[in-house]
């Protein structure tokens with residue numbers, strides 16, 4: 001089967017641009033055999049390969065990555081490892097589902113924290129917590145107040161913050177109120193992903209710049225790259241929104257582009273005017289209309305805004321330029337005391353959503369398992385689904401596999417072009433309905 005749509009590295013990732021250059025692993029340039037093949041070296045693929053290596057220390061695992069481990073969405077996100085669902089729900093069933101979700105997310109955070117500590121991964125990992133903020137009174141009453149009640153119902157600690165207190169913490173008067181929760185971790189995601197790739201166990205061979213361009217499922221799996229091939233009896237597929245290219249979850253995966261910018265670091269005079277010392281992270285009451293923001297340990301401000309349906313997984317430089325100007329405008333609106341701070345990097349990443357919010361996880365063929373479709377919270381969901389897919393494939397009795405399966409499977413969406421019209425219309429309505437949060 002020919003793989004018709006490959007990811008593209010547009011070299012715009014700001015998180016890796018601010019790190020020292022990294023020597024990538026060589027591309028596959030011969031025909032090899034392995035006991036396992038993992039495709040995709042984002043959070044899911046790195047976790048899956050590592051867990052296979054732990055479960056089967058005598059097996060050889062080949063990990064193929066189209067570009068470089070830190071250059072896909074896993075190295076381009078906003079750097080929040082989030083332990084809570086965005087909304088809990090209020091029925092008993094929803095509360096149970098939330099507890100199950102939190103158990104999975106926290107297991108992922110604990111695994112990543114172990115890796116950061118054990119391998120001394122220098123990625124600014126800090127359990128800073130986060131502010132879930134509303135920009136309007138309507139957002140506060142419609143989203144934050146019910147969310148606070150739901151968190152209290154499941155015994156989760158939170159601090160309610162009104163405008164003035166919030167303004168002291170964030171250095172911006174833009175927000176009406178926020179819920180602070182302590183469990184979220186902030187980090188540089190490119191540094192974390194690089195560190196995970198560099199510390200893989202010795203029985204994993206990672207090949208970068210090795211896109212799978214053809215795959216054959218006869219008598220095992222044979223994956224062709226431009227200059228080599230891998231044969232393995234078993235496969236774990238970790239390519240997020242491109243799993244349909246490999247024959248799985250066809251007509252169920254929605255690929256969206258998401259954009260973020262990082263300012264240059266504030267200088268001493270600007271820091272004095274800004275008046276905030278500690279780094280922070282903020283998620284918006286409405287994930288699509290609102291803006292995710294961070295103040296990083298190296299004194300930059302991140303703006304994550306603009307998500308749109310983009311099945312082609314491509315974004316033009318011209319479109320990105322327009323988005324960069326909009327990010328600057330939003331920055332100026334929120335931080336008028338910092339008028340000369342420029343956006344140093346603006347980048348695009350691609351996320352995968354399903355219509356019902358369910359992940360593409362589990363056994364998808366006799367010898368193939370999937371850890372895909374992380375619904376935009378892949379730091380934790382990708383990590384745990386990769387680990388659990390490996391446990392499932394090795395027959396390890398892990399009770400969290402049932403928890404993961406209870407999140408469901410991506411539902412079918414209408415075929416294109418009806419899909420494009422429907423998704424764009426639904427999305428436009430969502431943005432319009434929540435414009436008070438923009």
Ligand SMILES: Cc1cc2nc3c(=O)[nH]c(=O)nc-3n(C[C@H](O)[C@H](O)[C@H](O)COP(=O)(O)OP(=O)(O)OC[C@H]3O[C@@H](n4cnc5c(N)ncnc54)[C@H](O)[C@@H]3O)c2cc1C
Pocket residue numbers: 003006007039040041042043044045064065066067068069071072073074075076077078079080081082210211212213238239240241242257258259260304348349350351352371372373374375376377378379380381382
């Ligand atoms: C701007 C932005 C902000 C975000 N913020 C957050 C956040 O703060 N917290 C959070 O949890 N999530 C966030 N996300 C989402 C998160 O980044 C993703 O959910 C997560 O990276 C998915 O991980 P993954 O391993 O499943 O997929 P990916 O990271 O997409 O990795 C899949 C890999 O498969 C490779 N691949 C694809 N096709 C092939 C092929 N044919 N051959 C070989 N390799 C292939 C790709 O190159 C890629 O490296 C954000 C995303 C974006 C873009």
